[in-house]
Amino acid sequence: xxxxxxxxxxxxxxxxxxxxxxxxxxxxxxxxxxxxxxxxxxxxxxxxxxxxxxxxxxxxxxxxxxxxxxxxxxxxxxxxxxxxxxxxxxxxxxxxxxxxxxxxxxxxxxxxxxxxxxxxxxxxxxxxxxxxxxxxxxxxxxxxxxxxxxxxxxxxxxxxxxxxxxxxxxxxxxxxxxxxxxxxxxxxxxxxxxxxxxxxxxxxxxxxxxxxxxxxxxxxxxxxxxxxxxxxxxxxxxxxxxxxxxxxxxxxxxxxxxxxxxxxxxxxxxxxxxxxxxxxxxxxxxxxxxxxxx
Amino acid sequence: xxxxxxxxxxxxxxxxxxxxxxxxxxxxxxxxxxxxxxxxxxxxxxxxxxxxxxxxxxxxxxxxxxxxxxxxxxxxxxxxxxxxxxxxxxxxxxxxxxxxxxxxxxxxxxxxxxxxxxxxxxxxxxxxxxxxxxxxxxxxxxxxxxxxxxxxxxxxxxxxxxxxxxxxxxxxxxxxxxxxxxxxxxxxxxxxxxxxxxxxxxxxxxxxxxxxxxxxxxxxxxxxxxxxxxxxxxxxxxxxxxxxxxxxxxxxxxxxxxxxxxxxxxxxxxxxxxxxxxxxxxxxxxxxxxxxxxxxxxxxxxxxxxxxxxx
Ligand code: SF4
Numbered sequence: 112x113x114x115x116x117x118x119x120x121x122x123x124x125x126x127x128x129x130x131x132x133x134x135x136x137x138x139x140x141x142x143x144x145x146x147x148x149x150x151x152x153x154x155x156x157x158x159x160x161x162x163x164x165x166x167x168x169x170x171x172x173x174x175x176x177x178x179x180x181x182x183x184x185x186x187x188x189x190x191x192x193x194x195x196x197x198x199x200x201x202x203x204x205x206x207x208x209x210x211x212x213x214x215x216x217x218x219x220x221x222x223x224x225x226x227x228x229x230x231x232x233x234x235x236x237x238x239x240x241x242x243x244x245x246x247x248x249x250x251x252x253x254x255x256x257x258x259x260x261x262x263x264x265x266x267x268x269x270x271x272x273x274x275x276x277x278x279x280x281x282x283x284x285x286x287x288x289x290x291x292x293x294x295x296x297x298x299x300x301x302x303x304x305x306x307x308x309x310x311x312x313x314x315x316x317x318x319x320x321x322x323x324x325x326x327x328x329x330x331x332x333x334x335x336x337x338x339x340x341x342x343x344x345x346x347x348x349x350x351x352x353x354x355x356x357x358x359x360x361x362x363x364x365x366x367x368x369x370x371x372x373x374x375x376x377x378x379x380x381x382x383x384x385x386x387x388x389x390x391x392x393x394x395x396x397x398x399x400x401x402x403x404x405x
Numbered sequence: 406x407x408x409x410x411x412x413x414x415x416x417x418x419x420x421x422x423x424x425x426x427x428x429x430x431x432x433x434x435x436x437x438x439x440x441x442x443x444x445x446x447x448x449x450x451x452x453x454x455x456x457x458x459x460x461x462x463x464x465x466x467x468x469x470x471x472x473x474x475x476x477x478x479x480x481x482x483x484x485x486x487x488x489x490x491x492x493x494x495x496x497x498x499x500x501x502x503x504x505x506x507x508x509x510x511x512x513x514x515x516x517x518x519x520x521x522x523x524x525x526x527x528x529x530x531x532x533x534x535x536x537x538x539x540x541x542x543x544x545x546x547x548x549x550x551x552x553x554x555x556x557x558x559x560x561x562x563x564x565x566x567x568x569x570x571x572x573x574x575x576x577x578x579x580x581x582x583x584x585x586x587x588x589x590x591x592x593x594x595x596x597x598x599x600x601x602x603x604x605x606x607x608x609x610x611x612x613x614x615x616x617x618x619x620x621x622x623x624x625x626x627x628x629x630x631x632x633x634x635x636x637x638x639x640x641x642x643x644x645x646x647x648x649x650x651x652x653x654x655x656x657x658x659x660x661x662x663x664x665x666x667x668x669x670x671x672x673x674x675x676x677x678x679x680x681x682x683x684x685x686x687x688x689x690x691x692x693x694x695x696x697x698x699x700x701x702x703x704x705x706x707x708x709x710x711x712x713x714x715x716x
């Protein structure tokens with residue numbers, strides 16, 4: 112395998128311009144999602160309305176949005192109460208947390224683990240890639256991914272479709288080009304490169320932020336504690352949950368052994384119960400008793 | 406929790422999967438009971454063995470159709486078994502969806518042989534007469550015993566793998582417990598026993614056999630109650646948000662009360678409601694088995710627990 116490549120996203124410098132989203136759509140030829148647009152002849156080509164949640168206009172990752180910039184408006188009143196609602200009129204000390212979300216290309220990727228067709232594979236760059244001609248749309252990966260990354264898309268079977276997500280621009284990597292989003296990011300919030308190099312850079316940045324008094328700065332997914340490491344890891348300024356990231360995602364296969372052990376124990380108990388219930392002699396005695404009663 | 410988008414996506418495993426889990430559970434349960442009856446039950450169990458041979462194959466056929474119809478690309482269903490790029494077999498022992506596909510295939514094959522043997526037995530002579538060796542082969546001797554043991558093992562594996570399938574995810578409730586394999590298996594056994602009580606009671610008047618089935622069903626239901634209890638205890642803090650939700654109430658009312666406690670009471674007091682008592686008990690137990698699958702399958706996808714899902 113060539114060296115592991117991926118993203119380090121420094122959320123402190125994200126300005127929410129969505130250049131990464133646009134670049135992703137352009138390079139991957141993904142149409143804008145028009146689902147919530149007003150339709151009809153009076154609204155030709157109208158731009159997509161905002162969601163009402165800050166400056167967010169795509170809402171979440173989807174089969175067509177492989178990147179999504181999250182806008183989290185956090186405020187803290189003098190009594191310490193936190194608010195995240197942009198519509199809350201009494202907000203104080205507003206802090207804008209922005210984060211460009213994407214597939215994490217996990218080292219122990221739950222989606223890849225469970226995929227029964229082998230459609231999801233690990234590339235030579237250590238990224239996680241879905242082969243579109245192999246996926247049959249079982250959706251096990253959707254249930255497995257703890258980040259809600261994979262969505263089903265395509266015109267097949269009433270919109271059930273097949274699994275779609277960020278490819279880490281596999282086609283570009285094969286030609287030694289950086290992924291479109293990182294190339295487009297004007298503030299270097301999304302940095303692309305060899306993971307080891309990115310980690311060193313990220314650790315230095317955390318130290319710098321700490322020395323500036325921002326003790327809340329932390330890395331998410333840079334070490335092995337989260338799914339063996341995330342090849343798209345983050346520098347966050349608050350708890351992961353604030354950004355909609357789980358603090359303790361699980362490797363699905365860990366449940367298989369214990370689940371099967373409990374099943375086996377139950378089957379043995381039921382086997383003994385069945386043996387006791389079905390014993391031939393017991394049945395004959397019972398039939399005999401009934402005859403006598405009659 | 407801030408109003409950012411949901412953490413988990415919903416795989417939209419809908420009614421087809423619920424029905425599949427239910428029918429597959431009965432098929433697995435039937436095969437498990439078939440093995441027990443054949444190995445320990447003696448001659449008297451013949452009517453039971455007839456039904457345990459007839460029931461699984463049609464149920465598994467429906468299951469296969471449902472599973473394929475549920476895929477985003479149904480015509481690619483075979484990618485679960487054969488790698489379409491290389492032609493090599495596709496198998497991952499650590500992925501329940503992968504080994505479950507193989508279980509379905511092999512178990513269906515065994516169930517088909519068992520099913521055909523009964524048909525051949527019924528229509529001796531003519532075209533079927535030519536295959537009269539088949540029932541003899543799988544019913545007697547070492548080969549017959551091996552066949553029954555195999556059926557029993559595959560019935561158990563198939564009946565329980567669906568629990569491992571939902572556990573091997575990151576969805577709330579499903580992945581928060583390791584009891585679902587045991588629960589789905591035992592509920593399948595209980596549902597199969599209830600179905601057998603209905604069918605054997607309808608076609609044969611051997612009360613001893615029906616009574617033995619009821620005895621086994623009582624054990625299965627008591628085990629199921631214990632496992633549901635353990636499941637809820639092991640869910641810990643999230644048991645309460647689950648039980649408060651309509652899917653939790655479905656489990657408590659549909660499965661625990663109507664599907665387990667009432668049938669147990671009716672087995673204990675067989676004259677309580679006159680002649681309909683055993684039929685009612687078995688029907689309620691079947692409904693309870695369906696309610697269990699319905700409750701668990703939807704709960705894991707729709708209940709917003711510790712922020713992982715947004716309803
Ligand atoms: S973030 Fe989700 S989709 Fe991406 S590799 Fe990890 S499990 Fe797979």
